Amino acid sequence: MTTNGAAPTPLRRPRRQAPALPALEAHPEGAVRTGVRDRVTEALREALIIGRIQPGRPVTLRGLAEQLGTSPMPVREAIRGLAAERALDVRENGRIAVPRMTEQRLSEILKARALLEPVAAALALPRLDRKAAARRLQVIDDAVDASLKDGDVEAYMRHNHAFHFAIYEASGSDVFLPLIESVWLRFGPFMRMVYGRVGTAGLVDHHKAAVAAIADGNADALSEAIRLDIAEGMDLIRDALVAGAADFADPG
Amino acid sequence: MTTNGAAPTPLRRPRRQAPALPALEAHPEGAVRTGVRDRVTEALREALIIGRIQPGRPVTLRGLAEQLGTSPMPVREAIRGLAAERALDVRENGRIAVPRMTEQRLSEILKARALLEPVAAALALPRLDRKAAARRLQVIDDAVDASLKDGDVEAYMRHNHAFHFAIYEASGSDVFLPLIESVWLRFGPFMRMVYGRVGTAGLVDHHKAAVAAIADGNADALSEAIRLDIAEGMDLIRDALVAGAADFADPG
DNA sequence: CCGACGACATTGTGATCACAACTAAGTCGA
DNA sequence: TCGACTTAGTTGTGATCACAATGTCGTCGG
Incomplete structure (x- = not known):
């Protein structure tokens, strides 16, 4: 390909965070029909309990959705559930992050x-x-x-x-x-x-x-x-x- | 408008539950800019703590949204948050209800x-x-x-x-x-x-x-x-x- | 060299839609 | 009379979109 000059080359590098989560498997457990949201929730819960996600690290809807291979929709609900348990921190500007510890x-x-x-x-x-x-x-x-x-x-x-x-x-x-x-x-x-x-x-x-x-x-x-x-x-x-x-x- | 005979008259009465929740006010507290979801959450939390909603009573997305005068979207997230705290019960068929007590x-x-x-x-x-x-x-x-x-x-x-x-x-x-x-x-x-x-x-x-x-x-x-x-x-x-x-x- | 401005990407939010599973009312037949 | 079947309505789910707020980077002026 020719490196074109007209096309808006992405000067801004997509500072996408390193994926700390594995993509969702098609069907985690044999018979149980779990929805996408529950699988997302489970993935996040485990990552938090194991400590795979650093405190203070931002958690974005679209970022997670992409990592897990779904739309932002199920991620939203999963995050909302975790936030209700205070497992995730909703900042005053609406951004979501793993809570910092005091x-x-x-x-x-x-x-x-x-x-x-x-x-x-x-x-x-x-x-x-x-x-x-x-x-x-x-x-x-x-x-x-x-x-x-x-x-x-x-x-x-x-x-x-x-x-x-x-x-x-x-x-x-x-x-x-x-x-x-x-x-x-x-x-x-x-x-x-x-x-x-x-x-x-x-x-x-x-x-x-x-x-x-x-x-x-x-x-x-x-x-x-x-x-x-x-x-x-x-x-x-x-x-x-x-x-x-x-x-x-x-x-x- | 003329009462047309061809239109399918709603034989089935909409067995909508009695509204146990007040509609959302435009701006609950003066300065704080709270989103719709948070207002829905707060309305539900209070209703639950006061005991205004009966145990076992079904809670539906669209029903609540209509009662509160919003789209089902914010209600979904609010319900998801409450469900994470076990304040609402997600039945195996996906339906949501106030938990029965044992x-x-x-x-x-x-x-x-x-x-x-x-x-x-x-x-x-x-x-x-x-x-x-x-x-x-x-x-x-x-x-x-x-x-x-x-x-x-x-x-x-x-x-x-x-x-x-x-x-x-x-x-x-x-x-x-x-x-x-x-x-x-x-x-x-x-x-x-x-x-x-x-x-x-x-x-x-x-x-x-x-x-x-x-x-x-x-x-x-x-x-x-x-x-x-x-x-x-x-x-x-x-x-x-x-x-x-x-x-x-x-x-x- | 550094701080302010401006453009642009990203983010969460709320709405709407299509869909499949499920419920329940209505209907027909034994 | 009672059962199974049909059918329409309801419900949660996931996707997509428009939008406003926010953050970020690049640039320009001092």
Whole structure:
């Protein structure tokens, strides 16, 4: 082709953000007929929980739609849903972004986790087949440990999430589960940042104590293990804070 | 126009539900430029919290849009946001309705309230101007008492909500507040049903104890007053349950 | 060298449309 | 009389469009 001079060559480079999301599969799960919007929502939820999207990064309707291979329409509704859970931040100018974290917000998120999750675990315990559950959780926790050993932050985030929610989901609570999910949604992007900074090397979890408590059918011990696991995360944050508190001050 | 005979006379009467929502005002608050969607959301949130919409009642895009005088578009996003908070129920066929309440769900909602709200109150206390806040809350509580005396359920719901959130909002927590709001959203429609059945006559609240605790700057006493206030509601439910447990069994 | 202006691309918003799935009222037949 | 069938209406879904607000980059004037 001849490089024509008349045509308006795109001087402005399309500063399109790097696609952090995979395109939508044609039919994710076999039989379930899920709409496009739900698939978009699911993709976004996972990306947030795993921390695949950086805090502060803008999220645009058309950009996401293009990445996922649909029209902006389903993306709009998905984003609106996530925004209602505060998992996405609607700026005053209408633009949408992954929320930036503040020190206060984070401390409150962990406080909320420490309130809600032990209760959900206690609700779940009597509904679990103890032996089977302990075995299943042990497998997940092995994967968590492996990710920690490899320093694979994303895998760690995913497996840690799987471990906790394998317990909470057993509660069958359609009140506590959504509340906890909503908190994790806000927790993920930031936690990923922290791990990226201080690493996952010094990370100690209380998963084994939780598994033991489930095997014993000891609700109090289970709640306490969960509580400690969350408190541990809180300590790690403190380390990250002294390491570099700069990013926290950034206005949203 | 001549009443033509050829035109298909609408034999089928448009079984449009009675409009439970007021039309949108042109500009709700003076200066704030809110989009149509936000106004729709706000209208729905209030209707749900006050309990103006019955559990189980279908909520349709076009129906709402017509009631509110807009296109279905903003309604779609508003509904999607509420659905994300579980304030609206998306049935498997895609239809949307106010969730029906189950006994388990209600007990969990109250348990979540009892966990979250005392903490939010404790967070709020140090940020309050005690004397001014106590005075302000006293005024609201007087309105609550008046509504109880009059047996005006809707006014009671509104004032009770105002009382609680006047406290919680002072916490300035953008973590606890949304969580608590989301719970109230689910709590409202059902509570209204209960009050409609057993009346508000026997209702005892712990608002005065809360006001006193705020005046004293006693965080523990404030938390306890809130906790008791919620527990009281739980007791009322139990009465309603023995009165007529039929509606609870209805499948969603 | 730097700040203000102006043009243009991008963004969210609201409206409208076509469509498929579903509901329910009306109708016909056993 | 009661059932299945037909048909029209309703509903949510996804796409597309026009538009106003906003942001961004390039240019020009100091």
